[in-house]
Amino acid sequence: MSRVIRSVVAAASTVAVAAVIRVPLQKRELSFEETLDSVNMGVQKWEARLAARGDDPVIIDDYMNAQYFGEIEVGTPGQKEMVVFDTGSSNLWVPNHKPFLSSHNIYDHSKSSTYKKNGTTFAIQYGSGPVSGVFSADDVAIGDLKLKDYTFAEVDKTSGLGIGYILGKFDGILGLGWDSISVGHVKTPMKALVESGKLPKPIFAFYLGNNQPGELLFGGVDPKHYSGDFSFVPLSSATYWQIKLDAVKLGSDSVSSVKSAIVDSGTSLLAGPKDDVAKIAAKLGAKSILGKEYVVDCSAKLPDLTFTLGGKDYTLSQPDLILQQSGSQCILGLTGIDVPAPRGPLWILGDVFMRKYYVQFDWGQQRLGFAKAVQAASEASVLMV
Known part of the structure; x- marks a missing residue:
């Protein structure tokens, strides 16, 4: 941890009274056409940004x-x-x-x-x-x-x-x-x-609800939004929230050799190198639209897509990977982005991933924590982890 971050964290810990900050997050529902448009434009912006x-x-x-x-x-x-x-x-x-x-x-x-x-x-x-x-x-x-x-x-x-x-x-x-x-x-x-x-602690955490409003919490984590314990992965770069990626598997098959990932709340999709995503799409029977978006038969049975981070598997199943439906066609929550060296190649784990997993962004210890997200059923206390 850098000297600047240590001093800031120490200053925060001396405050006698501190409270978490809750920010309700509204969810905007996108139409089938809007989702297709957003994928196409989002690809261009990420490629330009990271280059x-x-x-x-x-x-x-x-x-x-x-x-x-x-x-x-x-x-x-x-x-x-x-x-x-x-x-x-x-x-x-x-x-x-x-x-x-x-x-x-x-x-x-x-x-x-x-x-x-x-x-x-x-x-x-x-x-x-x-x-x-x-x-x-x-x-x-x-x-x-x-x-x-x-x-x-x-x-x-x-x-x-x-x-x-x-x-x-x-x-x-x-x-x-x-x-x-x-x-x-x-x-x-x-x-x-x-x-x-x-802030009680120098952290923030996102809950992105599927069928209810989300919540961004500064200073702690909320037990009603996750189950089990957090598994932590240290940052590999304090630029974006970037970590080491151990593996990507579709079913039991390895589908990517990329070793880096970014967790990004500003991206709605999962994004990876174009060749890797094309390989995954082909295995799923998905069809490309203009070489960027992918659609798949809504009745198709999709195998799990698993990302291994810090030695732990994080699996996305069929309901997690489908964004929108129009008749018999569904939009796949994957797109291809080629990020050149030295920042790439990498995977971007956006909202498709963050809806399934409650993510703790630990600013003080420069790490990310992951736990299984759950639908809120009742009020719970906030933990200052």
Whole structure:
């Protein structure tokens, strides 16, 4: 653990009163056609993002495929913003301009008594265009915790998000990745939360419910959302939430030799090298649409797909691998992405994986914890693990 992280964690532990932060996550249901479109565009964004070098702007997902988002407030009095909580990026940005025909919440710094001008340019490049604006500082409330004078971006150009953003239900992005991929090298939201000393533990955990709202919990884990014990895997890189991948199997057959994986809440699918995914799709009898999306006969019996992480198997069965149905055809929750060295090749474990497994993101110990997710049946206490 780095000296900076140790000092931040130590500061957090000295606070006498600390409470977990619960953020309800709303789920946006995608149509069959929207899901197909999101897969196609999401592939382009991840390939561009992970191929970036040096000081290039961090390129983040196309959030047409974002299904889960929650509420924060910016400014004084608080202005509501619906944001995607994304472990694959490290900045907070919200719009200060409403695209034509959209219904987004916007941030107006002239209405905030705690706004402080920064003015430094903020820019992220998407495959279809830029998202840009300026950095500003203001109070940001996440649940019951308020970050004072937090530096974030207010964005006035969102063409890079396309029609999906104009028609979408989220306003901005709150990144939960590491400092190394923060645009402008500003303090990340998670680092700011930990340094506030108001979290019981420097962790957060996602529950992505299938048939009910999800929940993002800062500072602990919620026993009602998982069963058994957590199994932990250390990070191999503190950029994205990246870990070593031991194996990928379809049934009993090995289908990939890739040794690295990223867990990403901002991606709705499982994504792997194109050749590996094509091999898996062929074994499942799935057909490719434009070389990116795959559809499969809904009546077909699919073998289990298993990822081995930290020596433990995490299995996805047929119900986990099917996203949408249109007549007799179902969309397979897999897509192919070729990530070049040195960051690739790798697998991306998105919401398809995170709905099956409750994931604990341990910022303090730089590790990921996995436990079997369960449907909430009753209230339970929160554990400060």
